[in-house]
Amino acid sequence: MKVLGACPLDCPDGCSWVVDVEDGVAVGLRGNKAHPVTRGALCVKVNRYLEQLKSDERITFPMRRVGRKGEGRFERITWDEALDEIATRLHGVVAEHGGEAIWPFHGTGSLGYIQGLEGFSGRRFFNVLGASLHDPTICSVAGTLGVKYTLGTSGGMDPEDFVHSKLILLWGTNPLSSGHHGWKFIQDSGAYTVAIDPVRSRTAERCDEHLAPLPGTDAALALGLMHVIVSMGAQDDAFIAEHTVGWDEFRTRIAEFTPDRVAEITGLPVERIVALGERIARTRPTAIRASQGMQRHAGGGMALRALACLPGVTGDWAIPGGGLHYSTSGHFDLNTAGLVRFDLLPHPVRTLSMTRLGEGLLETEGPPVKALFVIAANPVGSNPDQRGVRRGLAREDLFTVVLEHFPTDTVDYADIVLPATMQPEHLDVLAAYGNLYLVWNEPAVPPPGECRSTTETFRQLARRMGLTEPALYDSDEELAAQLLKGHDLDRLRREGFLKVSPRPVPVDKVRFVSDRAAMAGHDPLPAYIPPADPGDGLVLISAASHYFLNTTFGNNPELRRRAGDPMVTLHPDDAAARGIADGDRITVANDRGSFEAIAEVSDRVRPGVAATPKGRWAKHSGGSTVNATVAERDSDFGGGAVFHDNRVRITPRVAAARLDAVAAGID
Incomplete structure (x- = not known):
C-alpha cells in the first residue's frame, strides 16, 4: 500500500512523500514524483526518516522524573497517571497564579498546522485556560x-x-x-x-x-x-x-x-x-x-x-x-484564526518571546512562569543563551511537560514526558514556505507503544481537567476542514498536494518609505544597522547543517557519523594568528559560555569569520554547543534572534591535548 504524506520539518521545500506500507509497517519512503517541486527526491536527512521512526530510542510511554532536573532519569507511568498529575498541577497553577503562569512553548519540530507549527496545536486548550501567548521569534x-x-x-x-x-x-x-x-x-x-x-x-x-x-x-x-x-x-x-x-x-x-x-x-x-x-x-x-x-x-x-x-x-x-x-507564507489563505480560536481566551493575556526563554523563566514577573509545555521543540539545543535556558529549566518550582519522540537535552529537564507520534502516524496539513503548495499528510501506520498525537493528547487532557468547551474536542479531520475553509479539501486529500494562487506582490506599491515602519519606531527608509555584539574576537556564524535539521536527526547514528566531530572553520590568517593548525582541538568562548570543537583551517571562510554548523545535541557534544555563546538579544524588527551577531575567542586546547596524550601513553 502506498500512502501520500508530507515532510513536517522546518525546511522551505515542504516535500510531498510516499510511504510504502506492508502489513501495517512502513517499509519505504520516497519523494512524490508527481509533486512539481519534490520531483521524487528527498534530502540526505529525510532519507533516513524511517530509521528515526523505528529507532530504539523512541519514547513510547509516559514518564515521570525521578532524578534531579537535567539528569534525565525517569520512571515509566501510565497515561492516566500522567494526565492526572498534569491536570492537578495546572489547576493549582491557575488557582494560585492565574492562567498566564502557563507558557506553551512551541517550536518548529513540526510545521504541520494540526500537530505543530509554533502554537497551532493545543492552542485552543491553552486559550481556555488563559495561558500566555507564545511569540515564535526565533526563526524569521x-x-x-x-x-x-x-x-x-x-x-x-x-x-x-x-x-x-x-x-x-x-x-x-x-x-x-x-x-x-x-x-x-x-x-x-x-x-x-x-x-x-x-x-x-x-x-x-x-x-x-x-x-x-x-x-x-x-x-x-x-x-x-x-x-x-x-x-x-x-x-x-x-x-x-x-x-x-x-x-x-x-x-x-x-x-x-x-x-x-x-x-x-x-x-x-x-x-x-x-x-x-x-x-x-x-x-x-x-x-x-x-x-x-x-x-x-x-x-x-x-x-x-x-x-x-x-x-x-x-x-x-x-x-x-x-x-x-x-518566504511564500504570505500567499496562503488559510483560516488560522478559526483553527486557534483566540476568542476562547477569557481575557487579554501577555505574550512571551520564544527567543528569550531563559529570561522568561528566570526574570518574568506578574506572574512568574510556573508551568511550561514544550511541544515540537528542543530549546536547550536550539535557543540562544544555553546557560540561561538550563538555569531556567532547572527551577524546582517550574512544572515542565515535554511532548517528544526522543530523549533530547530538553527532555532531561522535564517533570513529565509524553510520547508523541511522528509524521507517518497522524493526520496533518502543511504549507511550504519555499513554494506555493499545500500538502496533505495521511496517517500511514499505527503509532508504536503508547504514543499519541499532539491533538489527541490535548483532547484527553481537556477531558481530564473537566473542560466543557466543545471546540476542544474537534477531531483532526474537523480541524483540517476548518483550516482549509474555501479550499478543495477532498482534492487535496486525494492528490496529496495543491498549488495556491499567488497574491499580488507588492500588495499595492513598493514602499521605499514605510509609514508602518515609522509607526513602529524604525527609520522609515531602509538603513544599515551594524552588528551589535560588544565582544571581541572573530564573528561566529552557525548556519544550517547538511546532516541535521535544527536539532532533528542530532541523535541519528549514521548522520552523526557523516557529520563527524563538531568543527569550526577558520581562515588560515586567523588560525595562524592564534597558533592553531588544521585538526587542532580548540575552545570557542565568550562571556556567555563556551564549547569545544576541532579546527578546520580553510579559506572557505573569509578573514575575521569563523563558521560551524548548528544542530548538535549538547549531550553528544561534550555538554555544550554553539548556542552556549549566543546572546539572548533582539534583532531590529520583531524581537528576532541574533545567532550570527556573535563574537567569540578561539584558542587551542594545548594543555588538554597533552593530558590526553599522556593518558594514551604516547607522550
Missing part, C-alpha cells in the same frame, strides 16, 4: 517584517519562476544543504548565479561567482549595489513612477552608500561591488533568493527591507523571473 520574524514594510506582504516571487531568470543572487542562503529542491529551478534557468555569503558553502562552490561580505553588512551591500545602478542611470523610472512610494527620499539614502564606503563596511573589494552592481543594472530579469540565516543579526530586518527594495529600483517586480524570494 525580523526578515518577515522587513519584507512586509516594503511590499505589504511577506509573500515574494514564486520560486518556480526562477526558470525565467537571467541573473540570480543567492544571498545568505545555501539551498544545497537546506532546501535543495529550489536549486533545480535555478539550474534549469541557465542564469548567471552569484552567491553572497561569508562562507563558501556547497552552493557557493556551484555558483558562477562568490562574494563574502562580513556578517551583518548585507543592508549596506544592497544599498551600495543600488548606488551603482542609479549612478549608471539604470533604474526603471517608469516602474518607479507608477509602482513605488518615496523614491526621492530613498534616492538620497542610496547616494550615501558609495562603493568606497560599502567596501569599508563589508570588507569586499570596491571593484567587486561595482562589477556586481553593473551586472544587475544590465540584466533583466534578476531574482534574489534570501533565507532566514541572513536576518539573524542586529540589523536583520533592515537587510530584508533593502533587498525587497532592489527589484523596485530595477523594475524586476514587474517581470516574470524577477523579484525577491524570502
Whole structure:
C-alpha cells in the first residue's frame, strides 16, 4: 500500500512523500514524483526518516522524573497517571497564579498546522485556560517584517519562476544543504548565479561567482549595489513612477552608500561591488533568493527591507523571473484564526518571546512562569543563551511537560514526558514556505507503544481537567476542514498536494518609505544597522547543517557519523594568528559560555569569520554547543534572534591535548 504524506520539518521545500506500507509497517519512503517541486527526491536527512521512526530510542510511554532536573532519569507511568498529575498541577497553577503562569512553548519540530507549527496545536486548550501567548521569534520574524514594510506582504516571487531568470543572487542562503529542491529551478534557468555569503558553502562552490561580505553588512551591500545602478542611470523610472512610494527620499539614502564606503563596511573589494552592481543594472530579469540565516543579526530586518527594495529600483517586480524570494507564507489563505480560536481566551493575556526563554523563566514577573509545555521543540539545543535556558529549566518550582519522540537535552529537564507520534502516524496539513503548495499528510501506520498525537493528547487532557468547551474536542479531520475553509479539501486529500494562487506582490506599491515602519519606531527608509555584539574576537556564524535539521536527526547514528566531530572553520590568517593548525582541538568562548570543537583551517571562510554548523545535541557534544555563546538579544524588527551577531575567542586546547596524550601513553 502506498500512502501520500508530507515532510513536517522546518525546511522551505515542504516535500510531498510516499510511504510504502506492508502489513501495517512502513517499509519505504520516497519523494512524490508527481509533486512539481519534490520531483521524487528527498534530502540526505529525510532519507533516513524511517530509521528515526523505528529507532530504539523512541519514547513510547509516559514518564515521570525521578532524578534531579537535567539528569534525565525517569520512571515509566501510565497515561492516566500522567494526565492526572498534569491536570492537578495546572489547576493549582491557575488557582494560585492565574492562567498566564502557563507558557506553551512551541517550536518548529513540526510545521504541520494540526500537530505543530509554533502554537497551532493545543492552542485552543491553552486559550481556555488563559495561558500566555507564545511569540515564535526565533526563526524569521525580523526578515518577515522587513519584507512586509516594503511590499505589504511577506509573500515574494514564486520560486518556480526562477526558470525565467537571467541573473540570480543567492544571498545568505545555501539551498544545497537546506532546501535543495529550489536549486533545480535555478539550474534549469541557465542564469548567471552569484552567491553572497561569508562562507563558501556547497552552493557557493556551484555558483558562477562568490562574494563574502562580513556578517551583518548585507543592508549596506544592497544599498551600495543600488548606488551603482542609479549612478549608471539604470533604474526603471517608469516602474518607479507608477509602482513605488518615496523614491526621492530613498534616492538620497542610496547616494550615501558609495562603493568606497560599502567596501569599508563589508570588507569586499570596491571593484567587486561595482562589477556586481553593473551586472544587475544590465540584466533583466534578476531574482534574489534570501533565507532566514541572513536576518539573524542586529540589523536583520533592515537587510530584508533593502533587498525587497532592489527589484523596485530595477523594475524586476514587474517581470516574470524577477523579484525577491524570502518566504511564500504570505500567499496562503488559510483560516488560522478559526483553527486557534483566540476568542476562547477569557481575557487579554501577555505574550512571551520564544527567543528569550531563559529570561522568561528566570526574570518574568506578574506572574512568574510556573508551568511550561514544550511541544515540537528542543530549546536547550536550539535557543540562544544555553546557560540561561538550563538555569531556567532547572527551577524546582517550574512544572515542565515535554511532548517528544526522543530523549533530547530538553527532555532531561522535564517533570513529565509524553510520547508523541511522528509524521507517518497522524493526520496533518502543511504549507511550504519555499513554494506555493499545500500538502496533505495521511496517517500511514499505527503509532508504536503508547504514543499519541499532539491533538489527541490535548483532547484527553481537556477531558481530564473537566473542560466543557466543545471546540476542544474537534477531531483532526474537523480541524483540517476548518483550516482549509474555501479550499478543495477532498482534492487535496486525494492528490496529496495543491498549488495556491499567488497574491499580488507588492500588495499595492513598493514602499521605499514605510509609514508602518515609522509607526513602529524604525527609520522609515531602509538603513544599515551594524552588528551589535560588544565582544571581541572573530564573528561566529552557525548556519544550517547538511546532516541535521535544527536539532532533528542530532541523535541519528549514521548522520552523526557523516557529520563527524563538531568543527569550526577558520581562515588560515586567523588560525595562524592564534597558533592553531588544521585538526587542532580548540575552545570557542565568550562571556556567555563556551564549547569545544576541532579546527578546520580553510579559506572557505573569509578573514575575521569563523563558521560551524548548528544542530548538535549538547549531550553528544561534550555538554555544550554553539548556542552556549549566543546572546539572548533582539534583532531590529520583531524581537528576532541574533545567532550570527556573535563574537567569540578561539584558542587551542594545548594543555588538554597533552593530558590526553599522556593518558594514551604516547607522550
